[in-house]
Amino acid sequence: MKASVLFSGGKDSSLSALLLEPFFEIELVTCNFGLLPTGEVAAKTARELHFSHRVLSLERNILEKAYQMIVSDGFPKNAINYIHEKAVETLASDPKVKFVADGTRRDDRVPVLSTAQVRSIEDRFGTQYICPLKGYSRKAVNILVERYLVIEEGPSESTQKADYETELRELIRQKQGEEKIRELFPEHIQSHALARKERLLK
């Protein structure tokens, strides 16, 4: 029974894969629009976590539409949610994929799918969408991460990551320059998984 886990290289998607691992055969999947080699960054992280990994190419017009959304809104929430919806949808539409998972936590607001979006995807494709961390607070996630993963954390500008934001920032940089990125994205701390702590479980 295989689960395809959307993977940014951050602590949440990494922990999500760890929690599923005893029950599913895990493949990590990183979405890429062809603007930056985020797939390679994520593939290296996946190797260090001993998970199999592949890159899912998403259509460039998804990123273009997200760009229009963020510029029009002035903040990233709707644009990131839009990309996430398309990522889950694209992965779920693969007939070989039966379970799509991601790293959404209980308190997450972005990216998060609505109940209607989830039901629509599950009904159309017969694929189940699982959020292993949905019943965990940020604090509970941090306790498990501390126990099972080695991570580095830093400001979103400088931390190597392979999330949707990375290429969306790049598109904004190409079209409007660095300054516009700082205007649209609040500075926040991001995490990057480096390795498993090979401790005994529990």
Place this chain on the structure above:
Amino acid sequence: MKASVLFSGGKDSSLSALLLEPFFEIELVTCNFGLLPTGEVAAKTARELHFSHRVLSLERNILEKAYQMIVSDGFPKNAINYIHEKAVETLASDPKVKFVADGTRRDDRVPVLSTAQVRSIEDRFGTQYICPLKGYSRKAVNILVERYLVIEEGPSESTQKADYETELRELIRQKQGEEKIRELFPEHIQSHALARKERLLK
């Protein structure tokens, strides 16, 4: 790292414990008001699943208040939610308990705690509340149950269980007779875990 999993003997709380087992030391906890030996029913199920188990006695006035709620409302939702809140709160208030978990699924409406109730419990007691199935649909839960557990299912009247409903029904029977139970509880299918399927994981 110990997790205390509220346990009714049904498939959801059983699966919840299985999902946490690789990462936590599990103790199953069954709440009892002293009206029926639900703790013994649950203890037997726990033994068959190879989990440690204990009974948590809840104050009888919680059940009395729930009885007043269901009689006044004419339906069980608020009464069951009230008992559940008190159960989570009582367990979380034990200084030795750091993680309280239950079997709440994504689509569950009863019992379910509100965001405010969860935050209040976590803040007051420093205990984390985890719902391992919160990111799983009913269908995904059923697929995992089929894979890892032997269960029996039947109408709520005849299935041996140790959930809050069992003793609430008994209190209604004692005070107002069988007919009143049928008036207040819609008939529904309940499950009871019998054993693990000792298959290789995945």
